Amino acid sequence: MVRKGLAALAGVVLCTVSFSAMAAQLRIIQTNFAGDTIHIIDPATNKVVGKIEGMEATHGIAVAPDGSRIYISEEGTNTVTVIDGKTLQVTKKIPLSGNPNLVDITPDGRYLYIAIALAYDDLSEFPKVKASASGGVDVIDTQSLTNVKTIAMKGGVHDLNVSPDGKYVFVGNARGGQANVMSVVDTKTNEVAWTLPMNPAPSPMAVSKNPDGSTKSIFAQNGRDNGFQVVDFATRQVTNTVKLPDITGQGQNQYGPPSASHGIMVTPDQKTLLVNSRFNSAVYSYSLPDLKPLGVATLGGRGAGWLTITPDSKTAYIANEHTNDTSAVDIATMKEIARIPVGFAPARNVVWMAP
Numbered sequence: 113m114v115r116k117g118l119a120a121l122a123g124v125v126l127c128t129v130s131f132s133a134m135a136a137q138l139r140i141i142q143t144n145f146a147g148d149t150i151h152i153i154d155p156a157t158n159k160v161v162g163k164i165e166g167m168e169a170t171h172g173i174a175v176a177p178d179g180s181r182i183y184i185s186e187e188g189t190n191t192v193t194v195i196d197g198k199t200l201q202v203t204k205k206i207p208l209s210g211n212p213n214l215v216d217i218t219p220d221g222r223y224l225y226i227a228i229a230l231a232y233d234d235l236s237e238f239p240k241v242k243a244s245a246s247g248g249v250d251v252i253d254t255q256s257l258t259n260v261k262t263i264a265m266k267g268g269v270h271d272l273n274v275s276p277d278g279k280y281v282f283v284g285n286a287r288g289g290q291a292n293v294m295s296v297v298d299t300k301t302n303e304v305a306w307t308l309p310m311n312p313a314p315s316p317m318a319v320s321k322n323p324d325g326s327t328k329s330i331f332a333q334n335g336r337d338n339g340f341q342v343v344d345f346a347t348r349q350v351t352n353t354v355k356l357p358d359i360t361g362q363g364q365n366q367y368g369p370p371s372a373s374h375g376i377m378v379t380p381d382q383k384t385l386l387v388n389s390r391f392n393s394a395v396y397s398y399s400l401p402d403l404k405p406l407g408v409a410t411l412g413g414r415g416a417g418w419l420t421i422t423p424d425s426k427t428a429y430i431a432n433e434h435t436n437d438t439s440a441v442d443i444a445t446m447k448e449i450a451r452i453p454v455g456f457a458p459a460r461n462v463v464w465m466a467p
Contacts, residue, residue, distance in 0.1 A: 139464045140420065140429050141182065142438050143170040144455025150184070151438075151454040152464075153429070155422060158440050158450035164200055167193060172215035172460050174224060176254070179465040183224055183252075185212035192226060192252060197467045208250050209262040214271045214316070214460065217254075218278040218299065224252035225281050225297075230268030247291075249283055251302050261302050267291030267313070273330075276321040280305070282330055284315035294332065294343065308348055312336045316418075318376040318385065320400060329401070331376055331385060338372040338391050342403070354403060356389050356396055375418040379425040384443065386428055388416040395419065395430055397446055407446035413437045420461045431458035 139161070140153040150170060152162035168188030175182050175197075182195040190212065191205040210228040217224050228248045247268035251261040267285035274281050279299055285291035292313045298305040314332030322328045329351075330343040339355035356373060375388030384406065385398045393414045397406040413432025421428050421443070430439045432451075438458055440450040 137466050138422065139466050140438070140461055141173055141175070141464050142429075142431060142454045142461045143173050143184065143459045144436075144457060145169060145171060145187075145433070145459040146457035147455035149455045151452075151458075153438065153452055153454075155427060155429070155440070158452055160452060160454065162200070164195065170459065171213050172227065173462045174215040174217040175462055175464045176217070177219065177221045179467040181254070182464065183215055183217070185215050185226060187211055187213075192224065194257060197464075204257050206252060206257060206259055208259060209248065211268075212250070213269065216272055216274045216281070218274055219276070220278060222254055223299065224254060225272055225274060226250040226252065227269040227272045227283070228262070229270055247285070249281065249297065263297060263302060263304065265291065265295055265304070267293075271314075271316040273317045273319050274299075275319055275327045277325045277327070280327065282314075282317055282319065284313050284317060284332070286313035286315035286334070294330070306348065308343065308350075310334070310341070310343075310350070314341070314343075315371070316374060316376055318378050320378045320382055320385075331378070331387075333371060333373050333376050333387075336371070338389055340373065340376060340387060352403065354398070356387065356392065357408070359392050359394075375416060375430065377419055377421055377428075379421050379443065380423055381425040383425070386419060386421065386443070388419055388430060390415055390417060393432075395428065395441055395446070397443065409439075409441045409446040409448055411439045411441075411448055412451050413439050417458070418460050420463050422463060429461055431461055433457045433459065 142151045150164040151160050154161045172185040180197045184193045190208050194204040213227040213229050248265045249263040253260045270286050272283045281297040283295040285293050292311040294308045294314045296305050312334035318331040320328045327345040333340045341350050342352040344351045372391040373389050387396045393411050395409045413435040415434030416430050417433040418431040428441045438452045439448050442449050
């Protein structure tokens with residue numbers, strides 16, 4: 113049955129969507145930073161099947177493990193917005209300590225961790241605009257839907273990753289030039305357990321796991337180079353640095369801030385690492401654990417800024433922020449198989465099992 117014009121809280125509305133078709137179905141949710149619309153993609157058809165409208169400057173996104181909730185960080189309101197997975201209505205906006213970027217969730221769905229960047233709103237030395245001291249990580253209890261703690265840190269945080277076993281949060285202190293470290297938070301205490309100096313700081317990151325589910329390696333992009341570093345979790349050392357291939361001529365994309373390479377993820381089967389290049393408008397694949405280059409998908413869209421991977425490890429979805437579309441890439445062949453028009457400046461995306 114098709115329902116039209118469903119009104120939702122805070123001005124959020126849903127476009128024409130077949131809810132029966134969405135029941136218990138895999139979806140890709142794509143945020144759009146420069147617009148007020150979030151797009152929902154059906155990976156079976158690579159078509160947009162729904163929209164959530166009325167959200168301001170959406171950035172990070174996470175979903176509850178059972179699909180019952182969608183969590184969106186809104187830079188325009190400094191909140192995490194909670195959306196009901198069945199009705200797609202906003203149920204709550206949770207105030208944050210500062211300007212939010214990436215969102216990640218523990219495997220049991222109990223806690224959200226929110227990257228808090230530096231907010232450039234200090235006018236005390238106007239016309240110079242300074243960053244206020246708002247960097248760190250906010251912790252959201254998803255049972256009470258409250259902000260239970262702010263873990264203060266030097267430097268603004270753009271990206272963070274919860275470890276596969278939920279025991280740690282890997283934090284890239286990469287904003288404002290105040291810190292060049294990776295901070296590791298213990299989720300039992302919600303305190304920083306240890307730090308690793310890295311220059312530049314890691315942002316974004318991906319995490320691989322051992323057979324028992326514990327953390328094996330952290331793959332850390334940075335804001336300066338078109339590549340990434342490898343951190344061995346057990347030894348707490350950088351063990352490798354990989355630079356993505358250089359290209360010349362018209363293939364180069366003037367990517368702008370924050371980084372030449374933005375978006376990195378390990379496939380769920382732990383066999384492959386996928387790495388975006390904004391500069392090359394391409395996605396590169398490497399075998400794990402040996403990091404042997406496997407192939408490259410040159411994208412029709414430009415400005416590859418984020419990616420997510422389907423649970424079967426077969427398809428990647430890449431947000432092309434400069435052409436306002438999302439590319440679907442077949443991982444086995446590293447070929448772009450579809451380009452899906454979405455909103456303005458698509459940012460983060462995530463796999464969601466619609467309840």
